[in-house]
Amino acid sequence: MSESTFVIVGASLAGAKAAEALRDGGFDGRIILIGEEQQRPYERPPLSKGYLTGKEAAEKAYVHEESWYAEHNIDLRLGIRATRIDREHREVQLEGGERVHYDKLLLATGSSVVRLKVPGSELEGLRYLRTFDESTELRAVLAEGGQLVVIGGGWIGLEVASAARGYGASVVLIEQQAQPLLAVLGPELGAFYAQVHRDHGVDVRLGVGVQAITGDGGRLTTVVTSDGHEVPADAVVAGLGIRPNVELAADAGLLVDDGVVVDEYLRTTDPDIYAAGDVANAHNSLLGRQIRVEHWANAKDQGSAAARSMLGFDEPFAKVPYFYSDQYDLGMEYSGYVRPGDFDSLIYRGDPASHEFCAFWLNKRTIVAGMNVNVWDVHPTIRALIKSAAPVDADRLADPAAPLADVAD
Numbered sequence: 139m140s141e142s143t144f145v146i147v148g149a150s151l152a153g154a155k156a157a158e159a160l161r162d163g164g165f166d167g168r169i170i171l172i173g174e175e176q177q178r179p180y181e182r183p184p185l186s187k188g189y190l191t192g193k194e195a196a197e198k199a200y201v202h203e204e205s206w207y208a209e210h211n212i213d214l215r216l217g218i219r220a221t222r223i224d225r226e227h228r229e230v231q232l233e234g235g236e237r238v239h240y241d242k243l244l245l246a247t248g249s250s251v252v253r254l255k256v257p258g259s260e261l262e263g264l265r266y267l268r269t270f271d272e273s274t275e276l277r278a279v280l281a282e283g284g285q286l287v288v289i290g291g292g293w294i295g296l297e298v299a300s301a302a303r304g305y306g307a308s309v310v311l312i313e314q315q316a317q318p319l320l321a322v323l324g325p326e327l328g329a330f331y332a333q334v335h336r337d338h339g340v341d342v343r344l345g346v347g348v349q350a351i352t353g354d355g356g357r358l359t360t361v362v363t364s365d366g367h368e369v370p371a372d373a374v375v376a377g378l379g380i381r382p383n384v385e386l387a388a389d390a391g392l393l394v395d396d397g398v399v400v401d402e403y404l405r406t407t408d409p410d411i412y413a414a415g416d417v418a419n420a421h422n423s424l425l426g427r428q429i430r431v432e433h434w435a436n437a438k439d440q441g442s443a444a445a446r447s448m449l450g451f452d453e454p455f456a457k458v459p460y461f462y463s464d465q466y467d468l469g470m471e472y473s474g475y476v477r478p479g480d481f482d483s484l485i486y487r488g489d490p491a492s493h494e495f496c497a498f499w500l501n502k503r504t505i506v507a508g509m510n511v512n513v514w515d516v517h518p519t520i521r522a523l524i525k526s527a528a529p530v531d532a533d534r535l536a537d538p539a540a541p542l543a544d545v546a547d
């Protein structure tokens with residue numbers, strides 16, 4: 139039995155996958171997995187999809203069976219917060235003062251929602267969606283119907299709007315940009331999603347912010363938009379984005395810059411401390427740049443990758459980023475990474491109006507990102523095309539009859 143102790147702070151997807159990979163990689167020392175939530179590690183995507191809509195059982199969201207932790211000799215400490223890292227003595231301090239020794243430490247502290255800061259945002263009825271409990275509460279609210287106002291046309295806001303329509307609630311969606319998902323998908327595909335929601339009866343209001351929330355007796359009743367309109371609301375969900383939970387790392391003097399900065403081995407500026415998942419601003423050796431990714435696949439893959447680095451495997455992290463979203467009868471997967479200005483053409487394969495198509499972002503004839511909407515079993519090929527960086531024939535790419543595997547020159 140190894141004498142080493144590996145501590146993981148953050149008992150969610152990245153943390154649980156790291157614990158699993160440590161055991162799979164042959165580590166037989168002590169693993170302590172510390173999480174401030176009461177629930178054992180779970181996946182968040184169902185919280186705005188199957189679980190929120192009531193179609194999926196809660197049990198499906200958990201990363202492992204309850205018995206798995208004891209079976210794999212993982213010391214799972216739930217409902218307790220790590221408050222400080224003492225790098226000199228290699229200890230993590232927990233709420234209440236207990237100090238836990240580590241030989242190697244993984245920070246998988248994830249992220250927290252950005253809170254709305256306008257007059258009235260303290261009123262009862264304003265909700266956020268990050269945790270299981272918040273999803274359970276929101277589910278009950280949606281089931282009551284009434285009028286829901288969603289602030290923010292990002293993935294979470296749009297998925298909540300979709301779930302709410304499924305319950306028959308009326309929904310007003312307020313987005314201050316010119317389109318939903320503008321930063322990720324650009325104006326054309328943002329407009330596509332806006333139209334999908336309008337077609338399902340959502341009142342989509344673009345280019346307007348929120349100046350205040352007003353209420354009665356401590357409970358919200360109205361959202362006042364930046365152009366002065368008063369929108370009645372029985373409930374409001376704000377999906378304004380997230381911020382990485384970097385406080386532990388920053389207080390410990392680790393390099394932090396939009397997340398905990400790690401190299402391609404997910405190692406921080408302290409060689410015994412690693413970071414993975416939403417909190418990590420990691421060097422992706424495939425993309426040749428630092429990126430912080432706020433998605434499920436990244437948390438899953440980086441948790442495992444960090445664990446393998448902690449075990450001494452020499453495997454730089456080089457995955458093509460990937461995420462997915464389900465809204466109404468529309469399922470999409472997105473592979474790659476592109477920022478405005480990083481591409482010179484957008485090519486469609488299939489007609490978006492048919493709701494079955496792919497879109498590709500190209501830079502100098504190579505695919506930098508691809509999205510498949512209601513077209514299945516293609517994302518491994520799309521990821522391979524991105525990974526190969528091979529120039530592609532735009533005509534073949536745009537032709538749904540031409541095999542996707544044959545579009546490279």
Ligand SMILES: Cc1cc2nc3c(=O)[nH]c(=O)nc-3n(C[C@H](O)[C@H](O)[C@H](O)COP(=O)(O)OP(=O)(O)OC[C@H]3O[C@@H](n4cnc5c(N)ncnc54)[C@H](O)[C@@H]3O)c2cc1C
Nearest residue numbers: 148150152174182183220248249415416432433434437461
């Ligand atoms: C509603 C919702 C739907 C989503 N849907 C999708 C989707 O469809 N597709 C997709 O790709 N991604 C989706 N995501 C994003 C995805 O869930 C996240 O990228 C993923 O959860 C990140 O995992 P993580 O383990 O890095 O961090 P987190 O899931 O944020 O977990 C971090 C954990 O660490 C704990 N923690 C933090 N600080 C401390 C501390 N000091 N001490 C102890 N514990 C601490 C937190 O309480 C939390 O439990 C969704 C997210 C949400 C909220």
